[in-house]
Amino acid sequence: MYQLMIIDDEPVVRSGIKQLIPWENYNFEICAEGIDGKDGLRKVLEFSPDLVLVDVKMPGMSGIELIREAKKEGFEGKFIILTGYSDFEFAKSAVSLGVRAYLLKPIDEDELLGNVQEVLEELDAKKNLDDYYTLSELKARQEVLYRLLQHGAEKETLRREIKLYGMDFNYHSFCTVILSRKTTYLESDITLYKERQESILKELAHVDKLIVEDKLVLICKGRPYQEILACLIKNNERMKRIYGEGFFIAVGHNVANWEDLCYSYECAKLLSEYEFLYKDSEAVSIDILNQIGLTNTGNFMDRLCSLIEVGDVEAIHQTIFDLKNNYKNELMKESEVKVQVIHNMVLLHSILERKYENKKDSFPDFEQFIDGIKHAQSLESLMEMVEEYCTKATGCIGASTTDVVVKRMIAYMEKNYDQDLKLEAIAKIFNYNSAYLGKVFKKEMGESFNNVLDNIRIENAKRLLLETDLKVYQVSEQVGYSNIDYFYSKFKKYVNISPKEFKRHE
Numbered sequence: 001m002y003q004l005m006i007i008d009d010e011p012v013v014r015s016g017i018k019q020l021i022p023w024e025n026y027n028f029e030i031c032a033e034g035i036d037g038k039d040g041l042r043k044v045l046e047f048s049p050d051l052v053l054v055d056v057k058m059p060g061m062s063g064i065e066l067i068r069e070a071k072k073e074g075f076e077g078k079f080i081i082l083t084g085y086s087d088f089e090f091a092k093s094a095v096s097l098g099v100r101a102y103l104l105k106p107i108d109e110d111e112l113l114g115n116v117q118e119v120l121e122e123l124d125a126k127k128n129l130d131d132y133y134t135l136s137e138l139k140a141r142q143e144v145l146y147r148l149l150q151h152g153a154e155k156e157t158l159r160r161e162i163k164l165y166g167m168d169f170n171y172h173s174f175c176t177v178i179l180s181r182k183t184t185y186l187e188s189d190i191t192l193y194k195e196r197q198e199s200i201l202k203e204l205a206h207v208d209k210l211i212v213e214d215k216l217v218l219i220c221k222g223r224p225y226q227e228i229l230a231c232l233i234k235n236n237e238r239m240k241r242i243y244g245e246g247f248f249i250a251v252g253h254n255v256a257n258w259e260d261l262c263y264s265y266e267c268a269k270l271l272s273e274y275e276f277l278y279k280d281s282e283a284v285s286i287d288i289l290n291q292i293g294l295t296n297t298g299n300f301m302d303r304l305c306s307l308i309e310v311g312d313v314e315a316i317h318q319t320i321f322d323l324k325n326n327y328k329n330e331l332m333k334e335s336e337v338k339v340q341v342i343h344n345m346v347l348l349h350s351i352l353e354r355k356y357e358n359k360k361d362s363f364p365d366f367e368q369f370i371d372g373i374k375h376a377q378s379l380e381s382l383m384e385m386v387e388e389y390c391t392k393a394t395g396c397i398g399a400s401t402t403d404v405v406v407k408r409m410i411a412y413m414e415k416n417y418d419q420d421l422k423l424e425a426i427a428k429i430f431n432y433n434s435a436y437l438g439k440v441f442k443k444e445m446g447e448s449f450n451n452v453l454d455n456i457r458i459e460n461a462k463r464l465l466l467e468t469d470l471k472v473y474q475v476s477e478q479v480g481y482s483n484i485d486y487f488y489s490k491f492k493k494y495v496n497i498s499p500k501e502f503k504r505h506e
Contacts, residue, residue: 002027002123003049007034007066008082009058013105017053017082020109026120037061044070049077051100051119056083064093071097078119082107141165145210145219148258149176149265151367162258168221169258171206175225176265177218177232178272179247199239200247203231215272216247219261225251225285233283248272249283253343255350263346266370270339286343301344305351308394309404310411316390324383341386342373352393362396364389405432406444410452417456418480423449457481458494465503472499 004023006014014033023030031047034040037058044052044066056063067079081094084105094102101115144161147153162169179200197216201207206221220228229251236246252268255261271284307316327337353360369389376382397404409426423441426449427434441449457479464475473484476499481487491499 001029002051002120003031003047004028005032005034005040005044005047005049005052006030006054007037007040007044007052007058007063008055009036010055011035013055013082017107020107021113021116026113026116028116028120037063037066041066041069044075044077045073048075050123051116052077052079053082054079056081056085064097067094067097067099078122080112080115080119137165141167142210145208146212148219148261149212149217151262151266153262155259167208168206171221171258172256173222173224173254174256174258174261174264175220175223175228175254176252176261176268177220177228178212178250178252178268179216179218179232180250180272181214181247196239196243196247199242200232200235202235202238204228204235217265217268225254226287229283229285236282246282251283251285253286260350263350266346267343270342273335273339301348301351304344304390305348306411308348308352308390309397310408311394311397312408312411312415313391313394315411315415316394317387320383320387320390324379327379337379337382338373338376341382342370345370345373345386345389352397356397359396364392364396402440402444405437406441409437409441409449410445413453413456417453417460418478420482421453421480454490455494458491461487461491461499462495462502465499472503475499 001024006017008014008017018030028051031049032043034043034054038060040052040054040058041061054063054066058066061069063081063083070077079094079097079099080101080103081099082103082105100119103111103115140161144158144165144167147158161167179197197209201209201218204218204220206223208219208221210217210219229249232249232251236249240246250268250272252264252266252271255264267286271286303319304316307319349363349366352363369385372385373382376385412426413421423438424434427437432440438449441452445452447455461475461479464470464478465472468475470478472487476482476484476487479487481490488498491502495502497505
């Protein structure tokens with residue numbers, strides 16, 4: 001219903017207008033009456049009606065003055081003037097203020113009704129247009145939210161659209177939640193489903209929601225996922241008391257940027273598949289996965305990331321081999337293995353993309369890789385895919401920057417310090433000129449190749465002297481010094497005491 005206001009200083013006129021037309025039949029209801037110009041202006045600004053019928057000559061403030069002041073205050077409703085004066089100046093002023101009609105008293109019912117119907121058509125047309133644009137913008141916002149959750153979405157385009165639609169993503173923490181229905185509602189139950197949505201979202205602030213594959217997805221902003229989970233569990237318990245059942249809750253890990261929401265969503269999607277295992281708790285997060293023994297490989301992502309950066313393919317192979325044996329020894333279920341592997345690889349991929357943004361287009365197809373993991377038929381084939389991804393990522397990063405070259409050199413030196421290492425030999429391995437590589441190394445490390453190598457060797461010598469019963473000459477050989485006297489001099493240079501004194505004092 002549209003809102004109608006009548007403003008006239010004569011009560012009998014106001015009463016007559018109310019009776020003149022069956023207003024409800026034309027989708028109008030009278031929201032207020034004004035007894036003079038000032039009272040009418042106050043009520044126009046208070047009630048903001050869609051149509052105002054106003055007299056021209058009233059005590060304190062004329063109808064023209066009322067209209068002018070209302071327009072100044074931003075009132076956008078329509079006016080029809082009712083007056084007993086056919087004054088040309090009044091009519092001209094009314095036209096200049098955009099008044100819909102200027103009707104003389106006594107009011108002709110048909111003339112008033114004709115103007116009211118025209119106003120009604122204009123209001124309906126505007127409402128339909130407003131509804132269309134509101135619905136269109138809502139759909140556009142939902143599309144933006146959906147694309148935020150997808151891998152490979154164009155970030156610059158999303159950034160422009162977020163700004164265009166005034167969407168608030170100015171936060172330093174984000175996570176996604178997937179809420180799965182316990183039962184499939186009929187179309188007639190859609191109102192009940194919406195009520196349950198609102199019930200579980202109670203007390204949650206800064207949340208965007210959308211439906212994806214018949215599941216309610218929440219994008220939560222500005223709070224740790226642990227807080228979000230606690231609040232949802234509390235609300236879910238209340239909802240179960242009211243409706244008899246709640247949602248199954250899967251919470252993805254936190255990410256620092258909205259650009260990485262796809263990784264949190266991928267995590268939540270995988271966790272949502274744990275409903276069968278965790279029906280009693282009705283909620284699952286990375287914390288629950290940790291409780292079932294998946295923390296043994298908590299540094300999996302960090303180790304692989306370092307090995308990929310330094311290009312140690314042999315160590316990548318060994319790490320994945322050890323991980324595979326760990327899964328076998330723990331008798332882990334297929335779903336548990338896949339969830340953990342994908343979770344770690346999602347984080348790994350995110351780190352590599354951020355650190356090597358200029359090379360991310362050359363990285364292996366991540367969506368295809370994740371899909372392959374999901375459909376792997378054996379642990380062997382799954383781990384082969386992981387190793388292939390890591391090996392290809394190593395090739396994509398390459399040794400194109402000096403810091404990466406030096407990282408690879410350090411990793412090689414730490415692994416082979418017991419060998420007869422020479423800068424010339426390492427330069428051949430990394431396909432560099434030895435003189436140039438020496439300069440690059442010193443610039444990055446602040447010390448020469450030989451000094452860094454000596455430091456690595458002496459640190460390992462100290463460890464062996466403390467942790468083993470090896471003789472000094474044996475330690476010397478194991479850290480790469482074939483000459484015991486040379487080892488003594490180096491050790492004293494870096495530690496200020498001899499190897500024997502170090503072993504005795506410690």
